[in-house]
Amino acid sequence: VPGLYIVATPIGNLGDVTLRAVDVLSRCDRVACEDTRVTGKLLKHLGISKPMWRYDDHASERDREKLVDACRTQAVALVSDAGTPLVSDPGYRLVRDVREAGIAVTTLPGACAAIAGLTLSGLPNDRFLFAGFIPVKEKARADFLDDLAGIDATLIFYETGPRLLKSLTAIAEKWPDREVAVARELTKLHEECRAGTAAELAEHYGEHAPKGEIVLLVGPPAEQAPGGDPDALLREALATLKPS
Numbered sequence: 001v002p003g004l005y006i007v008a009t010p011i012g013n014l015g016d017v018t019l020r021a022v023d024v025l026s027r028c029d030r031v032a033c034e035d036t037r038v039t040g041k042l043l044k045h046l047g048i049s050k051p052m053w054r055y056d057d058h059a060s061e062r063d064r065e066k067l068v069d070a071c072r073t074q075a076v077a078l079v080s081d082a083g084t085p086l087v088s089d090p091g092y093r094l095v096r097d098v099r100e101a102g103i104a105v106t107t108l109p110g111a112c113a114a115i116a117g118l119t120l121s122g123l124p125n126d127r128f129l130f131a132g133f134i135p136v137k138e139k140a141r142a143d144f145l146d147d148l149a150g151i152d153a154t155l156i157f158y159e160t161g162p163r164l165l166k167s168l169t170a171i172a173e174k175w176p177d178r179e180v181a182v183a184r185e186l187t188k189l190h191e192e193c194r195a196g197t198a199a200e201l202a203e204h205y206g207e208h209a210p211k212g213e214i215v216l217l218v219g220p221p222a223e224q225a226p227g228g229d230p231d232a233l234l235r236e237a238l239a240t241l242k243p244s
């Protein structure tokens with residue numbers, strides 16, 4: 001059936017491709033992907049051969065129009081290099097344009113590093129906020145973290161090995177008491193999840209340079225007792241107790 005199919009692919013372990021993803025990738029007319037080499041490998045692993053179109057961050061409006069047009073008459077599968085398309089990956093403009101053109105769009109959920117990291121971290125997950133990549137420049141990084149400071153939720157970031165230490169150091173300064181987790185190489189051979197304060201983790205990764213792909217998570221701010229300092233509240237309460 002013609003239209004756009006948003007297809008999640010594995011984030012490391014190739015076993016994490018869904019039955020529905022295999023079905024749609026086998027039967028679609030073409031695959032729109034970020035990098036034809038990366039997606040070519042996945043398709044080859046699945047025994048599938050399809051024409052591929054590059055659709056990445058550099059795609060022009062004209063590229064998008066072409067793809068929207070193709071969706072009118074063809075089944076087009078949109079994939080990214082890994083995980084769920086559109087999550088820190090290209091695609092939302094394409095989805096918007098396809099919807100606006102009145103063409104069918106559907107989604108095939110699957111692996112997503114942010115959610116995999118959250119589930120493994122042991123941090124509260126009733127409320128969470130995915131904030132993408134932390135900016136590299138010092139001032140932008142500080143402003144970015146300040147904006148998130150008051151949010152009562154677990155924060156999820158995407159991170160890279162070379163930048164992890166700077167992010168941990170910045171977090172240690174701003175939020176020394178919050179619980180932090182580093183989830184690395186999820187679903188792969190060297191999967192690791194390490195928790196502690198940002199300072200503890202900075203010390204560890206200062207000595208063991210982190211390799212591979214990383215999700216960085218920061219637990220919610222500690223609950224404030226109503227009225228602030230719990231010790232002060234206790235003292236107040238004790239002061240009102242009269243000896244019998």
Ligand code: SAM
Nearest residue numbers: 011083084088112113158159185186213214215
């Ligand atoms: N769309 C993808 C998803 O659904 O997770 C994310 C794409 S984003 C460009 C790539 C980032 O995702 C990496 O820098 C890393 O932070 C995170 N990531 C991807 N695969 C990962 C894995 N296996 N383990 C940990 N983090 C991963």
